[in-house]
Amino acid sequence: MIISGGYNIAGPEVENVLLEHEAVQECAVIGQPDEDRGHIVKAVIVLRQGHAGDDKLAKQLQDFVKERIAPYKYPRAIEFSESLPRTATGKLQRYRLREE
Numbered sequence: 001m002i003i004s005g006g007y008n009i010a011g012p013e014v015e016n017v018l019l020e021h022e023a024v025q026e027c028a029v030i031g032q033p034d035e036d037r038g039h040i041v042k043a044v045i046v047l048r049q050g051h052a053g054d055d056k057l058a059k060q061l062q063d064f065v066k067e068r069i070a071p072y073k074y075p076r077a078i079e080f081s082e083s084l085p086r087t088a089t090g091k092l093q094r095y096r097l098r099e100e
Contacts, residue, residue, distance in 0.1 A: 002031035004039050009073045011041075011094075017068045018043060018075075021061060023051040028084050030097050032077055043075035044097055046083060053080025 002009040011029035018027045025048045031039035045061070047053055058078040065074040085096040 002029075002039050002041055004031070004034070004041060005037040005072070007072050009041055013069060014041060014043065014065060014073055014075060017065050018045065018061060020068070021064050023047050023057060024061070026084060028092055028094055028097055029075065030094055040076040041073065042077040042079065044079045044081050044084060046081055 002011060011031075014029045015027050018024050018029075025046045027043055027045045029041060029043050032042040034040040043061070045053070047057075051057065058080075061078060062074045062076075085093040087093060
């Protein structure tokens with residue numbers, strides 16, 4: 001659970017919406033410390049081939065989330081990555097993303 005500006009935001013809910021976008025292969029949503037809000041929603045995204053991770057796509061993904069769930073839940077920070085850290089059995093290691 002991410003608490004941002006007094007709102008409770010479930011990371012998996014935001015992840016599920018992002019995964020509906022054609023450019024997103026996989027993603028992870030974490031809370032990133034923020035001085036004003038306590039935490040902000042940050043999405044780490046692995047793109048499908050043929051898509052470039054740039055500011056235009058980041059804005060498009062933010063708008064995509066805002067249209068489908070409550071606007072305050074959108075990821076205010078988006079990072080594009082080649083892969084996500086996983087265990088030997090394939091489970092996502094969100095704590096490693098938070099450490100970075």
